[in-house]
Amino acid sequence: MAREVYDIEMSGSWRSYLPAIISIGGAFAVLALRVQMGSGFISDGALMMIALACYILAALFQLTNLYAPSEMARKIGLWTATLGVFFNLSSWLVRWVAAYEREIAMLRAGGSDETPWVFRYVPFANLYDLSIAFAFGAGIATLMLARRKSFQVLSAFTLPLAALILTLARFIGDEFIDLPPVLDSYWRPIHVGVASLSYGVALVCFAIAVIYLLKDRVKVEAMAIWSSVFAFSVIATISKFSVLTEFVYRAGLFLPNQSGGKPFSAPFRLEIPYVGETLVITAVLLVGVVASFLIYLNNENAAAKKAGHILLKLSLVAQIIAIAFLVSGIRSGGNVAERLQAQLAADPSQYVTAGRAIAEREDLSAQEFAALTPMQFEQAGRSFLQSSGSKLFLSLRTNPVELAGLITGLAATFFVILFGFRTEKLIERLPSLESLDSLMYKTACLAFAGLAMLLITGAIWANESWGRPWGFDSKETGALVAWLTYAAFLHTRISRGWSGRSSAYFAVLGFLLVIFTYLGVSYLLPGLHSYA
Structure with a gap:
């Protein structure tokens, strides 16, 4: 005391x-x-x-x-x-x-x-x-x-x-x-500065929510299910969904920028040996983890619990090996043009995929894009390869979100395994549930206020730059959904008296939406915020 x-x-x-x-x-x-x-x-x-x-x-x-x-x-x-x-x-x-x-x-x-x-x-x-x-x-x-x-x-x-x-x-x-001159405004540093600090507070709120769930004795096996689902989702979606559909991983390629700036992303992707196969094995192990722990949580089956923990540790090893293959394969990637030619000879349909990517970068209307035929896509892909194929090169910077996603999945698996080690001693050392719940509420309030300021300053900046405060751009919509999630957090707590685990789940969901706004929109969805 x-x-x-x-x-x-x-x-x-x-x-x-x-x-x-x-x-x-x-x-x-x-x-x-x-x-x-x-x-x-x-x-x-x-x-x-x-x-x-x-x-x-x-x-x-x-x-x-x-x-x-x-x-x-x-x-x-x-x-x-x-x-x-x-x-x-x-x-x-x-x-x-x-x-x-x-x-x-x-x-x-x-x-x-x-x-x-x-x-x-x-x-x-x-x-x-x-x-x-x-x-x-x-x-x-x-x-x-x-x-x-x-x-x-x-x-x-x-x-x-x-x-x-x-x-x-x-x-x-x-x-x-x-940046384009239209974005040159003093509202830019204000808007993005508010965004970065708000995201940081949301991250801390998320960490407090995880600690609360751990302190509240949410079973590590339940956490393992969600971390495994996340890691599996990353594996399933990277490399244009090719890992689980074709059992291969293809890394993006760069084309040098003659002006000396950041290289351009090429429309082709190159297969990296052993990465796809290792990721498939990882995905199978993660499915086994989810199945085993679901059986254990529903039936208190000790054998399923033991099997789940073994599979979880094996999946950690497999993820480490996959990332090692990926990094070493990219760093030692030579003869890119020859390897790409051999890959395309075995699967000519990749010309069409590349041609479609080239067309998507052009300023075409929806009608003009829809009018293009597979033959035209293929011709565009072949023309690009003929003119620039010898200049293409591999780099870890061509797939930053994919690599970061794999590392995040690895980290999530590692921490779940760590939480399962001497769990009772770990729980004893954590702050009390009451203090964690109070701190989670305070940081959620700050995140809510920060995201509100983010939306307001963004609307003012957009009105100054584009002549309208709101255009349902993908990043605008993502930020709005994240803000509404924190609003729901506060509403359910104030009007319904929700606290503890319920609030913790809202905090986790809110941060996942923040991360999607921060990363997913920039790399997955087209829009005015694609540069950021």
Whole structure:
């Protein structure tokens, strides 16, 4: 009891804010150094990778403290998380300076003496910029909650997610892009800044919901079912659904950008040896996990429970092997043109698929696209290969969402296995249900308010740029659905008295919709937000 009172008293002290103050203040000191030292300073990409390493290290120390309580591990975890947030924000600020200097250099090269407003170059131009800010939002929210010792355990759950976001950013690539002049508005940094912080708070709310379910003794086997369904869904949908339909995985290809910017995505995909077969085996194991644990949960069948845990561990190994085959296959990918020619000779229908992808990138009306024949698609594919086939190359950056999805599925499986290890001891170390429920409600309120501001500022920006505040663009609609989910969370809690597990399920659903808005819309659905 005395420790709890001391914890509450310390959380109200200004010293409890030191990690957040140091991380933000230190980042602005780095910004000043970058301005003073010029382009010879450490790059934003290097700072981002250091932040990624710090997030992973901090999570490992907090997990160690969770299973084997150690004051030293707790302190190292807290201050390593502080370093992670510091390097994360430093990366974004240094990128701001680099974007400004790049534009100034382009203006001077063109003979212009104009010096635009620096606020114009706030790095919120693409998904890489948003990912850096998203991870920072999650990191700083975690530090603010870590003012109380009992909540520092949250970083063991939130920081791995932040690390996954930075991993995605690494695969997306840090090339600068030039936005259309119509989007040049001071509402852009306001809108995207609100989005990144709101997403970060939603991530923390999701982590609290998972911890609540674990504390409330939701069976690990039930969590394993949902994590396995997620991993199976990723495997089923990547590579244009070819893994479970053709038993092959095809990676995207890049075409060099002659101007030196980000390479162009080619309409063809190249088969990577062994990846498809390994992913199929993984999918079979995941189906076995779901079936075994469903039998166990319905019939309390001990044999099914044992089989499910064995299959779960085997699926983890299979996922590791599949990702290793994928990364090594892409990194060592040579003779792309010859391999692609052999692949197309065995399956000429891929010319049609490529031609359709080429046509989709053209500014065609629905009637014009529908009028195209398979023969025309095939001819377009063959013409592209003949003119550009020798230039095509493999890169991990051609499939950032697919690779990040596989890694996320792997991480989900790993954490479920980890939760199954000494579960009772783990539950004892977690904060109380009442404090978790209260914290989940508060973070959900912040996420709700942030997403509301996101929609409002987006509508103002859209009205200024496109002449209308709402156009049912896919990302607009996704953000609205996510906001309505958090609205339902608050409505059911306030008017119906729902709390605990019911609220936790709403928080999980809300974050999944946020992630779909953040990633799925950008890569799966066409729209005005495809650049971000």
